[in-house]
Amino acid sequence: MTKFRHLIWMLVATGGLFLSASQGNAQTRQPDVGDQPGLIADDSVELDPQWRKTAVLYRTNEAPGTIIVVTAERHLYLVQGNGRALRYGIGVGREGFTWQGLVNITQKKEWPDWTPPPEMIQRQPYLPRFMAGGPGNPLGARAMYLGTTVYRIHGTNRPDTIGTAVSSGCFRLVNADVADLYERVPVGTKVIIRQKPEL
Amino acid sequence: MLRTFRGGLLIGLAVAIAVAAGAITYERYDTKTLKRTLKRGEVLCGVNKGLPGFSIPDDKGDWTGFDVDFCRAVAAAIFDDPKKTKFVPLDANERFKELQSRKVDILSRNSTWSMSREVNYDLYFPAVAYYDGEGFMLPASRKIDSALDLNDSKVCVQEGTTTLLNVADYFRANNMKYTEMKFPKLEDVVKAYNEGKCDTLTADVSQLYALRLNLSKPNDHTILPDVISKEPLAPVVRQRDDDWMMIVKWTLYAMINAEELGITSKNIDEALKSKKPDVMRLVGTEGAYGEDLGLTKDWAARIIRHVGNYGEIYDRNVGAESKLKIPRGLNSLWSNGGIQYAPPIR
Numbered sequence: 401m402t403k404f405r406h407l408i409w410m411l412v413a414t415g416g417l418f419l420s421a422s423q424g425n426a427q428t429r430q431p432d433v434g435d436q437p438g439l440i441a442d443d444s445v446e447l448d449p450q451w452r453k454t455a456v457l458y459r460t461n462e463a464p465g466t467i468i469v470v471t472a473e474r475h476l477y478l479v480q481g482n483g484r485a486l487r488y489g490i491g492v493g494r495e496g497f498t499w500q501g502l503v504n505i506t507q508k509k510e511w512p513d514w515t516p517p518p519e520m521i522q523r524q525p526y527l528p529r530f531m532a533g534g535p536g537n538p539l540g541a542r543a544m545y546l547g548t549t550v551y552r553i554h555g556t557n558r559p560d561t562i563g564t565a566v567s568s569g570c571f572r573l574v575n576a577d578v579a580d581l582y583e584r585v586p587v588g589t590k591v592i593i594r595q596k597p598e599l
Numbered sequence: 600m601l602r603t604f605r606g607g608l609l610i611g612l613a614v615a616i617a618v619a620a621g622a623i624t625y626e627r628y629d630t631k632t633l634k635r636t637l638k639r640g641e642v643l644c645g646v647n648k649g650l651p652g653f654s655i656p657d658d659k660g661d662w663t664g665f666d667v668d669f670c671r672a673v674a675a676a677i678f679d680d681p682k683k684t685k686f687v688p689l690d691a692n693e694r695f696k697e698l699q700s701r702k703v704d705i706l707s708r709n710s711t712w713s714m715s716r717e718v719n720y721d722l723y724f725p726a727v728a729y730y731d732g733e734g735f736m737l738p739a740s741r742k743i744d745s746a747l748d749l750n751d752s753k754v755c756v757q758e759g760t761t762t763l764l765n766v767a768d769y770f771r772a773n774n775m776k777y778t779e780m781k782f783p784k785l786e787d788v789v790k791a792y793n794e795g796k797c798d799t800l801t802a803d804v805s806q807l808y809a810l811r812l813n814l815s816k817p818n819d820h821t822i823l824p825d826v827i828s829k830e831p832l833a834p835v836v837r838q839r840d841d842d843w844m845m846i847v848k849w850t851l852y853a854m855i856n857a858e859e860l861g862i863t864s865k866n867i868d869e870a871l872k873s874k875k876p877d878v879m880r881l882v883g884t885e886g887a888y889g890e891d892l893g894l895t896k897d898w899a900a901r902i903i904r905h906v907g908n909y910g911e912i913y914d915r916n917v918g919a920e921s922k923l924k925i926p927r928g929l930n931s932l933w934s935n936g937g938i939q940y941a942p943p944i945r
Contacts, residue, residue, distance in 0.1 A: 449924050455823070457825070457937075470935060485936065594935075596861045598875075599861060599866065599869055599870050599873040
């Protein structure tokens with residue numbers, strides 16, 4: 401009887417292993433999944449005009465230097481004052497991984513290392529536990545930490561995901577853009593994250 | 600005897616004047632547009648003969664564009680069918696006359712709302728559908744991103760237009776110098792710019808994006824975000840037919856409010872189940888706002904389902920999903936960097 405019970409557990413465990421492995425495979429193969437550790441960014445990818453860095457008209461009461469992330473339209477605005485802003489195309493959190501509020505940039509890092517948070521590992525067990533910074537790192541060339549959250553504004557090794565909603569809540573820019581933004585904003589910068597209204 | 604005769608004459612004259620006055624009032628003021636539209640079964644809509652992004656027929660005679668979609672929205676509100684529209688192409692100089700003589704129910708034809716047009720022509724512009732204005736195009740290689748950096752520029756501009764005057768005002772107001780390179784025809788302005796004879800070309804922003812498409816290398820040119828003049832484009836109706844004017848006005852406001860509330864043609868069924876009061880009032884699950892307009896409770900839901908919210912119409916025709924790719928700019932919602940603002944439905 402005990403033997404039999406063991407056998408059942410073993411079966412369940414093997415089944416589970418298979419399941420997670422196949423899921424992992426399926427997800428890395430799916431073109432719309434944003435995390436692909438190890439892939440070297442193809443920086444020659446030409447973004448659609450709506451995702452390219454552009455100076456735009458933008459009226460706001462927020463002070464110049466403030467970042468406004470408008471997730472519904474996949475744009476990040478850096479307020480310039482005088483009714484204008486620099487607009488960058490971004491990738492945002494997928495359904496269920498959206499959030500909004502007011503935070504500050506608490507830390508800035510070049511070519512950041514990546515330690516996926518435990519909850520992310522739980523969801524995507526195939527992810528590495530740690531990955532050193534560099535061109536194959538999904539965080540890309542720069543990262544700006546948002547408050548005390550696990551979320552960042554960061555680069556990417558998947559420029560093709562700009563304009564989509566695939567992340568776990570972070571905001572990603574192409575490496576050239578994130579480096580440009582990084583030079584323009586100090587630690588302490590106010591970041592406003594806006595979601596589309598709920599029905 | 601003479602007195603009674605004179606009295607009779609007077610009364611007769613008074614009656615004649617009253618009848619004539621009645622006839623004149625009837626001639627001048629039409630208050631039955633909705634009634635006639637319902638009877639006819641379609642909305643007659645005056646449009647531009649061919650302006651990419653705003654109104655243009657394809658080879659089968661199907662019209663598309665921002666102005667066209669606005670008329671479809673009115674038809675959707677009234678008939679629950681956006682196809683119950685007939686598009687009447689009109690020239691710039693005949694458009695207001697044709698509206699006055701009741702050849703069309705609405706003019707939705709990139710017309711700038713100005714005081715003299717409204718007052719002198721007995722017309723009414725219910726609300727601004729599209730904020731246009733004069734802007735500048737220049738080679739991207741110049742790395743300029745503000746019109747204030749255009750000092751000492753050679754400016755290509757069309758002769759005999761308000762564009763010319765606006766440039767003069769703008770440069771003078773900002774203490775900048777410029778050299779005018781004017782041409783009678785717009786195509787010559789573009790040609791001169793393309794040949795590098797001037798540093799920048801000025802025209803209305805919506806026009807600049809259309810002109811850029813036809814340059815040899817469109818991506819090598821940028822259009823500055825600055826807008827230096829006011830060209831509010833609006834639908835037009837006849838004065839004194841308030842019921843009709845209200846329908847046209849609130850059709851636009853319903854689309855803007857829908858965008859603000861996050862209601863789209865894709866999630867309208869979900870919105871109809873919403874318990875949020877402002878969503879419920881717009882889609883008609885609370886109150887009877889549409890009935891007050893002479894329509895049905897679900898008038899706005901019809902518009903959103905068949906045509907979409909303001910942002911959808913913008914993106915599809917002139918914005919990111921169109922060939923023109925005009926950034927929302929001033930036409931963003933007031934809550935997102937622009938000035939599009941609709942009064943609430945309540």
